[in-house]
Amino acid sequence: MDALLLVDTTREHLPSPAPQPLIDLVDRARGVGGVIVHVADRSVDDVADAADASGATDAVDEADAAGAADTDAADDADVQPQIDSVVGTTTDELVLVSAVPDAFEGVDDLAEGLDDLGVDRIIIAGSNARGALLESAAAALAIGFELTVVRDGIGEPGEWVEELEAAGAVVKSGADVWLKM
Structure with a gap:
């Protein structure tokens, strides 16, 4: 099963409105009742x-x-916690705050909780303004999750995307991501 991990999608880090491919992917995940996890560096x-x-x-x-x-x-x-996300949040979604860029380090039991839900692949999108996308994605790979980076669902692409791809991540556009939820 997949989990959509949205990192730093707050108005502070990601332009509003959010990139349309990100909005479309979130809408698809919500439409099938998928696991959506929002991680921000601070709450409202x-x-x-x-x-x-x-x-x-x-x-x-x-x-x-x-x-x-x-x-x-x-x-x-x-x-x-409540965050000011450009894609919004719902009561069915997990909203977490991590003071450090690596969400798996900053949130106790995040990896274990996702594993308990049967998640084996993380689809990651959001902002890398504080290095959190790179750090969280690298940690997901190191922990053993399959990883898909949403190329057109990130605020500022850079060399870090190619680094993740070389480390084993799949990089796709949001429209090409098949959800297993």
């Missing part, structure tokens, strides 16, 4: 807290108005 609450600390209260007010979870409520319940 983290952005609001940083803005509050710098005195930029407008950002905090906007985050609250957009329905950002109250941090006290988040402490009392097992609430997923």
Whole structure:
């Protein structure tokens, strides 16, 4: 089974609107109830807290108005973080925050959880602005997952895509990716 791993698809890292091939791939995965995992470097609450600390209260007010979870409520319940993704998120999708570029290092039990779901191939897309696509993709290969990089679903292609292909990743356009979900 596949998992679609969307890395740093926040408005901070990926232009809005998102590349159409990425939107189409996410829509296809959602349409079949596929495993979709969003990983970002910080949540809406983290952005609001940083803005509050710098005195930029407008950002905090906007985050609250957009329905950002109250941090006290988040402490009392097992609430997923919220991110400002250019492709959006749904309640059926896993939303994670990783302070380090490698999502498998930054999120405890991510590899084990995907394995428990029967995931054997990761389809990865998003932004490599902080090196997170490269780091997470390389880790997925090292762990033993098959890996497909969505060539037209990444913010800034570069030599790192060829490096991953040389390491065993398959590089395809979003329209050419067959989903096993």
